[in-house]
Amino acid sequence: MALLDVRDLSVVFQRKGATPFTAVDGVSFTVEPGQTVGLVGESGCGKSVTSLAIMGLLPRRGNTVTGEVRFDDTDLLTLRPQELRDRRGQDIGMIFQDPLSSLNPVIPLGLQVAEVLERHQGRSRQTALREAGVLLDAVGIPDPARRLKEFPHQLSGGMRQRALIAIALACKPRLLIADEPTTALDVTIQAQILTLLKDLVDQSGTALVMITHDLGVVAGLCDTVNVLYAGKVVERAGRHDLFADPRHPYTHGLLQSVPRLDADRGGRLHQIRGSVSDNIPWSEGCAFAPRCDRVVDDCIGETVPLEPAARGGALRCTNPVPQEVPA
Amino acid sequence: MSDALVEIDDLKVHFPIKSGLLFDRTVGHVYAVDGVSLKVRRGETYGLVGESGCGKSTLGRGLLRLVEPTSGTITFDGTDVRSLKGEEMRLFRRRIQMVFQDPLASLDPRQSVESLLVEGLKAHGLHKDKAAMRTRLRSTLDSVGLPASALNRYPHEFSGGQRQRIGIARALVLGPELIVADEPVSALDVSIQAQVVNLLGDLQDSLGLTYLVIAHDLAVVRHISDTIGVMYLGSLVEEADGDQLYERPLHPYTRALLSAVPIPDPQVEDRRERILLVGDLPSPAAPPSGCRFRTRCPWSQSRCVEERPELRVFDDSGQRVACHFAEEILDGSLRMHEVRAEIVRPGQDTPPEIGAGLIPT
Numbered sequence: 001m002a003l004l005d006v007r008d009l010s011v012v013f014q015r016k017g018a019t020p021f022t023a024v025d026g027v028s029f030t031v032e033p034g035q036t037v038g039l040v041g042e043s044g045c046g047k048s049v050t051s052l053a054i055m056g057l058l059p060r061r062g063n064t065v066t067g068e069v070r071f072d073d074t075d076l077l078t079l080r081p082q083e084l085r086d087r088r089g090q091d092i093g094m095i096f097q098d099p100l101s102s103l104n105p106v107i108p109l110g111l112q113v114a115e116v117l118e119r120h121q122g123r124s125r126q127t128a129l130r131e132a133g134v135l136l137d138a139v140g141i142p143d144p145a146r147r148l149k150e151f152p153h154q155l156s157g158g159m160r161q162r163a164l165i166a167i168a169l170a171c172k173p174r175l176l177i178a179d180e181p182t183t184a185l186d187v188t189i190q191a192q193i194l195t196l197l198k199d200l201v202d203q204s205g206t207a208l209v210m211i212t213h214d215l216g217v218v219a220g221l222c223d224t225v226n227v228l229y230a231g232k233v234v235e236r237a238g239r240h241d242l243f244a245d246p247r248h249p250y251t252h253g254l255l256q257s258v259p260r261l262d263a264d265r266g267g268r269l270h271q272i273r274g275s276v277s278d279n280i281p282w283s284e285g286c287a288f289a290p291r292c293d294r295v296v297d298d299c300i301g302e303t304v305p306l307e308p309a310a311r312g313g314a315l316r317c318t319n320p321v322p323q324e325v326p327a
Numbered sequence: 328m329s330d331a332l333v334e335i336d337d338l339k340v341h342f343p344i345k346s347g348l349l350f351d352r353t354v355g356h357v358y359a360v361d362g363v364s365l366k367v368r369r370g371e372t373y374g375l376v377g378e379s380g381c382g383k384s385t386l387g388r389g390l391l392r393l394v395e396p397t398s399g400t401i402t403f404d405g406t407d408v409r410s411l412k413g414e415e416m417r418l419f420r421r422r423i424q425m426v427f428q429d430p431l432a433s434l435d436p437r438q439s440v441e442s443l444l445v446e447g448l449k450a451h452g453l454h455k456d457k458a459a460m461r462t463r464l465r466s467t468l469d470s471v472g473l474p475a476s477a478l479n480r481y482p483h484e485f486s487g488g489q490r491q492r493i494g495i496a497r498a499l500v501l502g503p504e505l506i507v508a509d510e511p512v513s514a515l516d517v518s519i520q521a522q523v524v525n526l527l528g529d530l531q532d533s534l535g536l537t538y539l540v541i542a543h544d545l546a547v548v549r550h551i552s553d554t555i556g557v558m559y560l561g562s563l564v565e566e567a568d569g570d571q572l573y574e575r576p577l578h579p580y581t582r583a584l585l586s587a588v589p590i591p592d593p594q595v596e597d598r599r600e601r602i603l604l605v606g607d608l609p610s611p612a613a614p615p616s617g618c619r620f621r622t623r624c625p626w627s628q629s630r631c632v633e634e635r636p637e638l639r640v641f642d643d644s645g646q647r648v649a650c651h652f653a654e655e656i657l658d659g660s661l662r663m664h665e666v667r668a669e670i671v672r673p674g675q676d677t678p679p680e681i682g683a684g685l686i687p688t
Binding site: 158189191215244257259262269270271272273 | 596
């Protein structure tokens with residue numbers, strides 16, 4: 001049975017007097033225990049809102065969340081706030097993009113890590129602080145005993161992100177959601193953090209949902225990748241299949257438009273025309289149609305369904321990129 | 328006249344750290360750029376890469392004297408830029424223009440596109456002939472792929488990629504010879520990045536521009552640059568042409584940097600060997616003695632502590648590297664060793680009484 005089963009999740013933002021905006025539009029995916037699943041897309045595709053909706057962290061007013069988020073066969077969306085708080089941090093951990101704004105600047109680091117252990121595992125302050133030291137050591141923070149008494153501003157960006165990982169993993173959750181965990185970091189620090197995440201996931205058997213815009217990060221880390229566009233999953237595949245043989249024109253275009261370090265230089269990059277705002281609503285066809293090179297008449301009219309594709313993947317396209325013939 | 332458009336020799340930009348309430352005392356310096364020498368040839372793209380805090384942006388700003396360099400010389404097309412005064416310097420800036428990272432922050436939200444573009448023309452007295460000016464505005468907008476109707480609109484009406492096009496148009500309208508582009512695509516989405524990268528290439532071909540591109544994304548820099556300079560903590564550690572740098576990185580930092588860049592291909596990712604650097608960038612206010620990179624270098628030796636390596640020409644290819652042991656590392660006679668993470672503490676390396684912020688001299 002899947003650890004996390006997101007079914008038809010939709011988030012609609014509604015402001016008084018404004019037209020409702022559908023940020024997430026019927027997203028479904030599953031995460032098996034120990035698996036790493038990627039959600040990839042550009043800004044505005046709904047990847048972060050999906051993660052916030054799963055955790056129940058969206059503001060209570062101004063939005064409607066529908067669908068099911070089944071974790072261990074309990075629908076998280078139906079839980080009362082108190083029950084949800086028991087789960088967060090205990091069963092599901094989360095890492096955010098900007099470590100400085102997700103740590104409390106006026107509380108010593110040690111207390112911020114220990115807090116989780118006190119709340120969920122009923123440790124005393126003393127024991128919790130001692131365990132916090134062990135945790136900081138495990139995520140590779142040198143001299144943890146002294147670090148416990150320090151404040152977030154005294155740490156570098158990479159160290160803060162490590163501290164955040166320590167907090168998220170304090171109770172050995174079965175699921176970890178990482179929302180752009182390395183976007184604010186330099187590449188050499190990004191490599192450190194990704195290696196750390198990979199090791200921790202391998203050792204503890206924690207399942208990981210990795211949310212990112214960086215296809216390179218996904219290529220090295222995720223078992224299954226979901227590509228999001230305008231609030232819907234447009235393609236899902238195992239990472240080897242996705243990168244070797246992308247079927248959706250959007251995925252294909254994205255992969256082609258990134259300059260690769262190991263490719264030949266020069267020449268023009270493939271470009272996807274228009275911008276993310278040039279969409280048509282999904283109800284009137286394929287949202288990507290106005291920017292798509294392979295657009296046909298069938299793309300416009302009615303919603304394109306997400307259909308199963310080869311090797312357990314799925315695809316939402318009427319005129320997919322032809323499969324490469326194996327040589 | 329040589330083919331170098333810009334020559335920078337031993338450029339230093341130091342920011343004093345001030346302290347005290349009534350009397351400013353200088354209690355130390357941030358060595359943002361500390362002795363960089365490089366040449367940008369006419370018509371080429373020079374890419375400057377490095378991580379945050381390595382001084383790459385300060386170098387670009389120092390070149391335009393947007394921050395005043397502490398010492399060193401800048402020669403632009405035979406003119407000594409640092410000796411220019413007041414009005415001379417202002418008029419000179421027409422020849423070097425800058426494109427900034429965040430187009431929304433660098434464009435005044437209350438100015439229409441026309442007013443943004445005309446401002447530079449006015450400053451250089453090019454607005455007198457109204458008809459010629461209008462043609463100029465239209466042709467500039469056309470060259471960056473924006474419709475002429477954009478003139479009456481405001482920055483917020485455009486998408487991120489279009490805003491960056493406005494930023495490029497603003498730089499182009501004065502007909503500069505050199506464009507310093509500081510992180511021109513890093514604020515943009517992947518699919519839009521490609522559009523702007525292609526645009527920069529097209530403009531270079533049609534107008535014969537010279538670029539100094541400053542960016543942290545090695546893959547983007549490698550795609551557009553003829554020559555790449557790698558910076559670490561205020562100094563240039565390696566310089567080579569784009570292919571050479573990837574084929575044969577010489578400096579340990581370049582190797583680590585190249586191995587850290589994720590490649591969107593799982594088969595490559597699974598087989599890659601990574602050189603993981605430990606720890607963080609030391610504080611530029613108290614750089615390590617000798618080689619700046621030695622605290623994180625897996626090949627560092629005792630000589631690296633004592634002597635700061637000069638940027639030297641490595642071989643006939645013109646590749647330059649600042650490492651004592653580049654040959655030994657390349658032929659494998661020097662082995663990697665363990666490096667322990669040193670704690671980088673902003674409060675510790677710098678003198679204890681830091682008061683006010685950084686004020687450029």
